[in-house]
Amino acid sequence: MKRVQLEIVLGTIFVLLSAAIVIILGIREPQRLADYVLQQRGRQIEFGAAVFQNNCTECHGSQGQGITGIAPSLRDEHFFTERLDEIGWGSTLEDYIVSVVTTGRQVSTRPQYVGGGTPAMPTWSERFGGPLRDDQIRAVAAFIMNFEQYALGQLPTPVPIGPIVDESTPEGRGQALFTQAGCVACHTIQGISTATVGPALDGLANRAGSIVSGMSAEEYIHESIVDPNAHIVSGYSPDVMPQNFAEILTEEQINDLVAFLMDRTQ
Amino acid sequence: MTFINNILKRLNYTQLPPRGEWKAFIFKLIDERVRIITAGLNLRELRAIMRGDPPTEKPNPRYKVITTSFVAHLRPRYYPQAATWFTHTFRLGFFVTFFFVVEVITGIVLMAYYVPYPDQAYGSVLAIESNVFFGELMRDIHRLGAEAMVAFSWLHLLRTYFTGSYKGPRSFTWLTGVILLAITAWLSFTGYLLPWDQLSYWAVTVGTSITESGPIVGPTLNLVMRGAPDIGAGGLLRFYLQHVILFPLLAILFISIHYYKVSREHSISLPAVVEELELPPDKKKEYNRRIDLIPDLLSHEIFLIALGTFVMLVILYFRLFHSPLETHANPQNTPLDTKAPWYFWWLQGILKIDPANILENLLNPILQPLLGLFGIEFTLELSKLLDSKFIMGLIVPPVLVVILAFLPYIDKNPSRLSSKRPFAIAWGISWIFIMLALSYMGLPEYGIETPAATRVIQDLAPEEGEGPLREIPYAELEHAHGVYTVGEDYGRDLCPGLAYQPDHDKPDEVVIGCPHLTAVFNQFSERLRVAEEDGRLPDLVARIVVEQFQPGMVRVTPQVEWSDPETGEAKAYEHTYFLHENRVLGSH
Numbered sequence: 001m002k003r004v005q006l007e008i009v010l011g012t013i014f015v016l017l018s019a020a021i022v023i024i025l026g027i028r029e030p031q032r033l034a035d036y037v038l039q040q041r042g043r044q045i046e047f048g049a050a051v052f053q054n055n056c057t058e059c060h061g062s063q064g065q066g067i068t069g070i071a072p073s074l075r076d077e078h079f080f081t082e083r084l085d086e087i088g089w090g091s092t093l094e095d096y097i098v099s100v101v102t103t104g105r106q107v108s109t110r111p112q113y114v115g116g117g118t119p120a121m122p123t124w125s126e127r128f129g130g131p132l133r134d135d136q137i138r139a140v141a142a143f144i145m146n147f148e149q150y151a152l153g154q155l156p157t158p159v160p161i162g163p164i165v166d167e168s169t170p171e172g173r174g175q176a177l178f179t180q181a182g183c184v185a186c187h188t189i190q191g192i193s194t195a196t197v198g199p200a201l202d203g204l205a206n207r208a209g210s211i212v213s214g215m216s217a218e219e220y221i222h223e224s225i226v227d228p229n230a231h232i233v234s235g236y237s238p239d240v241m242p243q244n245f246a247e248i249l250t251e252e253q254i255n256d257l258v259a260f261l262m263d264r265t266q
Numbered sequence: 267m268t269f270i271n272n273i274l275k276r277l278n279y280t281q282l283p284p285r286g287e288w289k290a291f292i293f294k295l296i297d298e299r300v301r302i303i304t305a306g307l308n309l310r311e312l313r314a315i316m317r318g319d320p321p322t323e324k325p326n327p328r329y330k331v332i333t334t335s336f337v338a339h340l341r342p343r344y345y346p347q348a349a350t351w352f353t354h355t356f357r358l359g360f361f362v363t364f365f366f367v368v369e370v371i372t373g374i375v376l377m378a379y380y381v382p383y384p385d386q387a388y389g390s391v392l393a394i395e396s397n398v399f400f401g402e403l404m405r406d407i408h409r410l411g412a413e414a415m416v417a418f419s420w421l422h423l424l425r426t427y428f429t430g431s432y433k434g435p436r437s438f439t440w441l442t443g444v445i446l447l448a449i450t451a452w453l454s455f456t457g458y459l460l461p462w463d464q465l466s467y468w469a470v471t472v473g474t475s476i477t478e479s480g481p482i483v484g485p486t487l488n489l490v491m492r493g494a495p496d497i498g499a500g501g502l503l504r505f506y507l508q509h510v511i512l513f514p515l516l517a518i519l520f521i522s523i524h525y526y527k528v529s530r531e532h533s534i535s536l537p538a539v540v541e542e543l544e545l546p547p548d549k550k551k552e553y554n555r556r557i558d559l560i561p562d563l564l565s566h567e568i569f570l571i572a573l574g575t576f577v578m579l580v581i582l583y584f585r586l587f588h589s590p591l592e593t594h595a596n597p598q599n600t601p602l603d604t605k606a607p608w609y610f611w612w613l614q615g616i617l618k619i620d621p622a623n624i625l626e627n628l629l630n631p632i633l634q635p636l637l638g639l640f641g642i643e644f645t646l647e648l649s650k651l652l653d654s655k656f657i658m659g660l661i662v663p664p665v666l667v668v669i670l671a672f673l674p675y676i677d678k679n680p681s682r683l684s685s686k687r688p689f690a691i692a693w694g695i696s697w698i699f700i701m702l703a704l705s706y707m708g709l710p711e712y713g714i715e716t717p718a719a720t721r722v723i724q725d726l727a728p729e730e731g732e733g734p735l736r737e738i739p740y741a742e743l744e745h746a747h748g749v750y751t752v753g754e755d756y757g758r759d760l761c762p763g764l765a766y767q768p769d770h771d772k773p774d775e776v777v778i779g780c781p782h783l784t785a786v787f788n789q790f791s792e793r794l795r796v797a798e799e800d801g802r803l804p805d806l807v808a809r810i811v812v813e814q815f816q817p818g819m820v821r822v823t824p825q826v827e828w829s830d831p832e833t834g835e836a837k838a839y840e841h842t843y844f845l846h847e848n849r850v851l852g853s854h
Contacts, residue, residue, distance in 0.1 A: 004318065004562060007569040014572040021579045029399055035851040036396040042848030045819060047593065049844040063815070134385060135594055149817040158747070158814040 048143030058185045067182030069242030075147035097141040174260025305335035328560040342529040348553035349534040358422035365415035372408040382506035387462035409589035430682030431535035437674035439527040444671040456509035467595035476659035538682035592730040603710035614708030622648035718797040719826040719839040740847040741766040742780035752808040756791045803828040818847045
């Protein structure tokens with residue numbers, strides 16, 4: 001066989017095989033597209049979880065469960081079944097979440113949270129001076145929507161392991177409480193929170209004893225938790241910190257918190 | 267009848283043929299049209315071409331095509347037989363052109379869907395992959411073709427160098443070739459930014475920042491390229507326009523010049539052994555025998571096109587190549603390992619060389635004792651005088667390119683035989699090794715120190731891409747909730763009670779335990795233990811926490827705590843990974 005003839009034969013075979021590959025890929029294509037959409041949704045939820053963890057947990061809790069007195073739960077039945085009617089929203093819940101996160105709220109719709117409704121949900125979209133891109137906000141909404149089966153009780157809610165702290169000591173329990181009770185939302189503690197709504201609490205143990213004369217450091221911290229307005233650090237306003245920690249927390253829990261804060265001497 | 271006569275009149279026939287001559291008449295009619303369409307070939311000639319017969323008329327009508335047709339006039343009439351040896355050219359230049367055409371075709375398809383705006387670019391690429399029939403295939407072919415085009419350009423350059431084909435009359439062809447190499451690299455680089463993911467954003471940010479160190483015009487040039495101090499909407503649009511208009515046009519222009527020189531002026535070079543050695547007359551005659559464009563070269567090229575297309579499709583069918591798409595570009599978050607595209611690793615490697623430091627280390631041990639004899643204490647400090655980014659980024663690479671471009675005017679050796687140019691051959695081979703070494707130095711693994719704990723976790727689950735931790739099947743993770751502590755759980759199967767089916771279509775296949783998770787945990791333990799033993803992570807406490815976070819999604823958190831080896835301060839590093847069950851579906 002001459003080279004030209006060999007090339008014609010091989011070339012024809014290549015063309016036929018190429019056509020076969022394209023046909024096979026074409027047959028698989030609708031399934032691939034469908035899979036890709038699902039996969040993309042999965043990755044969007046993952047991405048949303050990471051964005052949520054970095055931006056939303058300080059007020060809405062590490063698992064979106066809400067923090068009493070600060071911000072509502074995003075995973076309870078009420079949120080998934082009644083919230084849209086309550087607010088009079090005509091579109092989907094996911095769009096509602098996107099809308100609220102994007103623009104934030106000028107006035108809280110539920111003044112039972114955060115000092116009578118201000119500050120309410122801040123704006124998050126870059127378009128209005130916030131830190132997030134639109135695709136990040138969409139991802140957060142996808143992530144919150146994924147709580148639906150837990151919220152409606154279709155799946156049992158697992159017990160989160162949470163931050164690993166030594167629960168056998170008062171300091172360890174106090175550290176866990178610091179997150180669970182929502183202190184992280186407003187107070188800076190190195191390695192735990194960077195919020196600046198309230199005073200930073202690192203090294204409080206060193207100065208607490210000398211703020212109000214006649215009061216030990218422990219007494220001062222204890223009083224500041226159960227009756228925040230008793231002494232307001234200069235530069236901060238009264239009535240911002242929730243007044244009801246004495247009702248929410250047991251005496252033992254408050255003492256754990258005090259122990260934890262007394263332990264942060266740096 | 268008047269109607270038919272009118273048509274015939276238009277075709278320059280005034281009357282119908284007599285009965286019995288109709289067949290010949292129609293044949294003639296068709297034949298003339300065919301001759302017009304093929305620019306000179308009639309039906310008999312076409313048949314002779316197909317059958318491999320010699321030309322049917324004189325002068326050879328197959329050459330006439332080349333003088334009359336615009337497209338064919340770009341082509342040579344023939345090449346000497348020896349110039350078409352496969353081992354002489356390896357068809358590298360042909361394949362570069364082939365890939366360029368592939369890029370143009372797939373690029374036009376992609377342009378129909380792509381939006382060159384930061385808010386939407388990434389989403390439009392996702393839409394191409396998830397919502398366009400064959401969209402992923404088009405993008406993969408475009409990416410594969412781009413990388414192949416760069417690779418084949420380099421190989422083509424090497425071939426031309428080692429066969430000495432740049433010499434004599436082909437000097438200018440070589441110069442246009444080097445320009446084309448630069449155009450190809452720039453086309454590839456501008457396309458790199460368009461998906462607007464972390465990979466592209468940071469590769470281009472790092473790349474354009476090189477110009478910033480230039481004197482006087484440097485910052486302005488950087489601003490012109492980026493469209494703003496940072497790459498944003500303006501920069502993306504500028505790169506897009508360069509990618510789809512400016513540089514394709516330049517490429518077409520220079521390919522035309524380059525190819526015209528080869529095809530119509532100097533032909534492909536003969537192998538040096540044929541050109542320069544005394545050969546017996548019959549061999550010489552055979553080697554110079556004409557291989558005509560029609561049919562031999564053309565049929566060979568069609569064969570190569572079929573081969574190239576087939577190979578690309580096979581590569582994509584078996585997923586040996588897949589165009590990457592990382593997470594959305596984030597100007598606030600520099601990824602730990604930024605990596606340029608592989609054909610720029612050498613440049614990244616050059617940038618890691620600090621000439622001031624090298625000179626200081628070389629000269630100071632000599633200078634200091636010398637000056638010490640005269641009682642002068644002196645330490646040479648060049649780092650303030652020599653800006654390494656400027657020298658290694660803006661001076662050295664352009665100088666290298668200029669040397670490359672003017673090689674034919676530097677290399678005065680008239681012979682093309684490799685035995686008569688040993689220095690040039692050795693020089694070429696050493697540059698291959700220099701480029702490979704520089705490319706290796708360009709990798710993020712080289713010369714960049716990352717804290718031990720961060721490195722271990724980053725290697726298990728890199729910020730971008732997958733890595734062993736993310737490749738743990740969800741079926742293992744959803745039943746493996748718990749805290750696995752380094753030093754306590756090492757070596758055992760972490761979930762002894764578990765059995766799952768990795769593939770629902772194969773019910774016979776069952777995996778016992780969680781081998782993937784166990785392997786990742788063991789690797790985590792071993793690497794941390796090594797770091798603890800050599801003193802980088804004293805008082806090590808480390809664990810991996812696996813917990814169900816949402817329906818269909820787990821959270822995996824590797825945590826490391828240690829004391830700083832110098833200050834004794836307590837340190838901790840952890841990273842959370844959310845893994846959804848649908849993250850890997852189908853062929854992804």
